Amino acid sequence: MGLSYRKSISAGPFRFNLSGGGIGISVGVPGFRVGTGPRGNYVSISQGGFTYRATLPSSGSSQLNHRNAAPTYHRPSAAAPKASNTVGPMVSLSSATAQQLASSSPDSLIQEINKKPGMMAIWPWLTAFAALAVLLAITQSEGGLVMSVATGIPALALCALAAWTYFWDTARRSTVLFYDMDPPAEAAYSAVADRLVQLANSGGKWRIDATGRVLDRKYHAGASNLVKRKPLALGIGPFKHVKCNLEVPYVDAGSNTLYFCPDRLFVVTGRNVAAVGYSELSMHVATTQFIEEDTVPHDATVIGHTWQYVNKSGGPDRRFKNNRQLPIVRYDQLEVRSASGIAEVFQFSSPGVTATFQQAVSTLASFKPLPTP
Structure with a gap:
């Protein structure tokens, strides 16, 4: 079988990219992304063995x-x-x-993997506030243009913020693990x-x-x-x-x-x-x-x-x-x-x-x- 081996991983709006210089991270939407330098947790394999690097920003055989x-x-x-x-x-x-x-x-990597899912998710709270804002905007829709704008714009902003926070929570609570293998190691793993x-x-x-x-x-x-x-x-x-x-x-x-x-x-x-x-x-x-x-x-x-x-x-x-x-x-x-x-x-x-x-x-x-x- 051909080994499925990717050079990038998506986690919400964030994309982790593997290059010769290490792990880069970019954030944005299709057509507009901003890159930055922090690396995720990952393992790279160099000639002769494995090299393990990690950043933690959140805290025998026998014959037959x-x-x-x-x-x-x-x-x-x-x-x-x-x-x-x-x-x-x-x-x-x-x-x-x-x-x-x-x-x-x-x-440290195992502790990170086990810790991330237990982190409190923020997006459900923002989603609840956004739902209340939308409900308020609907009930005030008959109060005239000024009232509709005053309630509708905050409701739309909260909805957009809740959606963004959902993707941000996904990345925040995810551990990124990259494997970069040279040909001998890739052949052994394949x-x-x-x-x-x-x-x-x-x-x-x-x-x-x-x-x-x-x-x-x-x-x-x-x-x-x-x-x-x-x-x-x-x-x-x-x-x-x-x-x-x-x-x-x-x-x-x-x-x-x-x-x-x-x-x-x-x-x-x-x-x-x-x-x-x-x-x-x-x-x-x-x-x-x-x-x-x-x-x-x-x-x-x-x-x-x-x-x-x-x-x-x-x-x-x-x-x-x-x-x-x-x-x-x-x-x-x-x-x-x-x-x-x-x-x-x-x-x-x-x-x-x-x-x-x-x-x-x-x-x-x-x-x-x-x-x-």
Whole structure:
């Protein structure tokens, strides 16, 4: 895919422009703009790494492993038979929220991003005054020309001021994040975006929510573990809460959304944002055997079959009626973890896609941050 890369960002009537001299800002309307010098928050990438500059005017990897252990099992459409203690306690797999991650690693840019949306908006108050002025002008329209002019002009002025203030509030409460990349860095980041699109095109993709050890395998198709999973959404799109000049690869991981930006991984939880450096991430790639009760994705590899209820020899348990034969499928698995609290496990049906994505992120991580100039 072609990397979407812009040299300017609009925030209300303001336009931030990227040039060799840094970030410039201009303000106005189409056909009339006035430029000035203050820069927004941004990251630039120079030869050999990243350079981070910010103005705040408002205040591990591994190779693919093949696991040959007993497969896991997911039963989405039917409850387990009424048997005593066939599965151990389900252990939830969930990351820390952005609030927890941000508090564990303070960062001026993250503090700015989280502070801006909480700033009080002024335009609703001016809009209310403008509405009252318009109402007054309408009620006084029969009082003669002088009265109409006396009430109408202030009403129009207040309406214009309210509209301007709305756009000004939009810019005032926005964080501008620019990425300026040299060719090697741009190629590395494009590779991450391309590989994530391959993940998104996988026939089956899930997030593992919880897992539990099976205590009696005959009730769970012979599997060693039972998992709860949900469909996974991922793609390329705008960075929420930030005016950014890039379309960013993202993964919707339940309550958190992970944004793979050029310099670090941003974590968004609701209105809160945190960040984790790529050097802090541990990305582990493996394959896993999965007993599939749903439809097998078109690009998955079926490696065998089992029975929904099995006997000790691995054959069908004749005591159960409608004992279905189930396929055993090999899936790619990607674990993303950090010491600060990220803990995500994803599965994909397309073989090999997780390894190429992990390698692309590892290459991007080699662009080390440089000292602030």
